[in-house]
Amino acid sequence: MxxxxxxxxxxxxxxxxxxxxxxxxxxxxxxxxxxxxxxxxxxxxxxxxxxxxxxxxxxFNEPRPELIQYKKNYPNVSNAPVGLVIGAGPAGLFAALRLIENGVKPIVFERGKDVRTRRRDLAAINKDHVVNPDSNYCFGEGGAGTYSDGKLYTRSKKRGDVQRILEILVAHGAREEILYDAHPHIGTNKLPKIVEELRESIINAGGEVHFNAKVIDLAIDKGEIKGVKLESGDLVKGEGVILATGHSARDIFELLQTRQVKIEAKPFALGVRIEHPQQLIDKIQYSCEGDRGTYLPASSYALVNQAMVKGQKRGVFSFCMCPGGFIVPAATSPGEIVVNGMSPSRRDSKFANSGIVVAVDLNDLKGFEKHVALAAMQFQKSIEQKACALAGGRQTAPAQRMVDFVENRISSSLLETSYQPGILSLDMREVLPAFIAESLRQSFKAFGKKMKGYYTNEAQIIGVESRTSSPVRVPREKETLEHVELKRLFPCGEGAGYAGGIVSAAMDGERCAEAMIKQYIKPLMNK
Known part of the structure; x- marks a missing residue:
């Protein structure tokens, strides 16, 4: 019982x-x-x-049932119909597994390196300020989430079976706690091994995963996508293509625009990372004077404010809060500064950081209209490049103490930071557009009223936090999930504008795989 x-x-x-x-x-x-x-x-x-x-x-009087129902019993799909997947992030990997479960052979193309080899390029960014455009915190096996946190919390309950995604992760080595914790988290030190296990499941079932396999063109014939062309010169064909390239694949967006595949500019959010001592956040959240103790995890927070700038309301909110974490350089090209946050599984850093970002509407893109569907992307890019130029042209990031920023003072000194490439004291109003700077100024004071002690010069802002979501949407049909014009193309995950994190991207990958199967592969199998 x-x-x-x-x-x-x-x-x-x-x-x-x-x-x-x-x-x-x-x-x-x-x-x-x-x-x-x-x-x-x-x-x-x-x-x-x-x-x-x-x-x-x-x-009572019966054994506990198995923890998870999911089993890694995959059919051999070596000789099955082929579905192509561009991108080996969570959307691409889970799409590939779903194809296998339904008897389809996935061929996955990842522009970056495998998850282990990728670490050398991350070290080069942190130590030598060298950015590899194809292997960095955003690109490579596992996608952006692998080395920038591994949080699994999602509000996208209606977009698929969250429990199923979590069970698949547990079946591939994740801790059981992710099944029941309110804010599940794997950690950047644990996730690479799980990503490797997901890849092995794909390969062992007869699927293929190719690294350093950059897609540079699409094979289109009579309104249908027939395959993809790689930088190597190879042309690979399949019954359909799942486009799961992530929010930073600017060359893919440019390719789609060049090939006249319909895309749209999309609102996103942009701001800074803010870093506090973790002990201070614990004191605020747990009402403790000293150490939080052995059992309580590093505390987190979620903050929202409506700023009023020139008669317009601006949404300002915390994003990807990383308790006990680090700030990392997430640029995907030389000459730009992008910051993100991560936490190891133990969340034992002495720092707490979070993105604090401002909603950017399409009406804010004046001066970028000539880029049409890429207007938001070019706006985003211009701020990243400006931040880099002002900070010296390397991966050193511009920074300012919080109260100094709000009171319009240059910080005479900066605090210790978790950001390895280093920080430089600058007036962040020179880096950020005026409406973003003013929205942040108002919101930091408002956040200090919601969390007593949050508003302090013992915290500093580091910029820029700009890769919160894709600035481009690749439109698709609501029911079939197929591109609105190009047949057999299934835009997927964060990069296409349909997800916002590991779990929601994974669920969207599964949905796109199922849609491709229903539309094109089942009819083929039934012939």
């Missing part, structure tokens, strides 16, 4: 299995050997005493 119990526990009880078992014995009358399973776990820090709410299933 199974019963569900809701427990309100202190952190040392909730995060220690033996103590949790004891709490269940008291609450449920469960014996010391009674099987149980955590269903949900979340931290409640709304009052001065921090509690953890844990929902558990307790199994």
């Amino acid at each position: 199974k019963k569900i119990f809701d427990l309100k526990l202190r952190p040392e009880e909730a995060f220690d299995e033996a103590r949790l078992q004891q709490a269940l014995q008291r609450k449920a009358g469960a014996g010391p050997n009674t099987a149980f399973r955590i269903v949900k776990r979340s931290i409640d820090a709304r009052q001065s005493t921090v509690w953890v709410r844990v929902q558990t299933e307790v199994f």
Whole structure:
């Protein structure tokens, strides 16, 4: 017999299995050997005493069922019909697995390197300020999320089965906690191994994954995409193409525009990374004076404000908050500065950082209209290049203490930072467009009222945080997920404008794979 119990526990009880078992014995009358399973776990820090709410299933006189239902029982698709996948991020990898599950052979093309080899290029950015345009924090096996955090939280509940995505990750080596924690997180030190396991599943089933395989052209005939041309000169054909290139593949957007494949400029958000001492954020969130203790994880926050700039409301919000994390250089070309955040699985850095970004509308792109569908992308690019030029032309990032920025003072000194290439004191108003700078100025003061202690010169802003989402949308039909004009092309994931993180991108990859199968491959198999 199974019963569900809701427990309100202190952190040392909730995060220690033996103590949790004891709490269940008291609450449920469960014996010391009674099987149980955590269903949900979340931290409640709304009052001065921090509690953890844990929902558990307790199994009386029966064994606990298997933790996950998903099984890695893949058919051999070596000789099956072929579906092409451009990009080996979460959208591309999960699309490939879904194709395999349905008897289709995926061929995945990744412009960057495999997840292990990619590390050398990340080190070169941090230490030598050298940016490899095809292998960096955005490009390479696993996509942007692999080395820039690995957070799994998503609001996209309606776009697929979140639990299924999490179970696939657990089946490939992720921690069980991601199945029930309110804000699941894998960590940049753990995710590469999971990405490797996903790749091995694809290859072992007869699929193909090619690295350093940059797509430079599309084979189009009579309104249908027949295949892709690689930089090597190879032309590879398939029954359909899933375009899962991520939000930073500017050359792909330019290719689509050149080939007259319909694309659209899309609103996005742009701002800065802000870095606080993690201990300060813990003090604010957990109401603790010193160390948060052994059991509580590094605390996080989510902030939203409506700024008023020249009579127009501007949405300002925290983005990709990284407790116990690091700020990393996420440029994809020399001559630009882009920052992002990451956290290791233990979240044990002494820094907390978050993007604080401002909504950018299409009406803000004056002066860039000549770029038509690429107007937002060129606007984004211009700010990244300006930041780099003002900071010396390397990966050193412009920075300013928060209160100094708000009060329009150049910071005479900067704080210690997790950003390895280094920071340079600059007036961030010179870097950012005026409407973004003013929106941030108002919002930092507002955030200080919501979180007492947040607004301080013991925090500094580092710029620019510009790759929050794709500045381009590749439009697709609502029902079929096929491009609105080019048949057999399935725009997918963050790069096409239909996802916003690892889980939502993975779910969109699965949906696009299913759509391709339904539209083109099942009819072929049934002949």
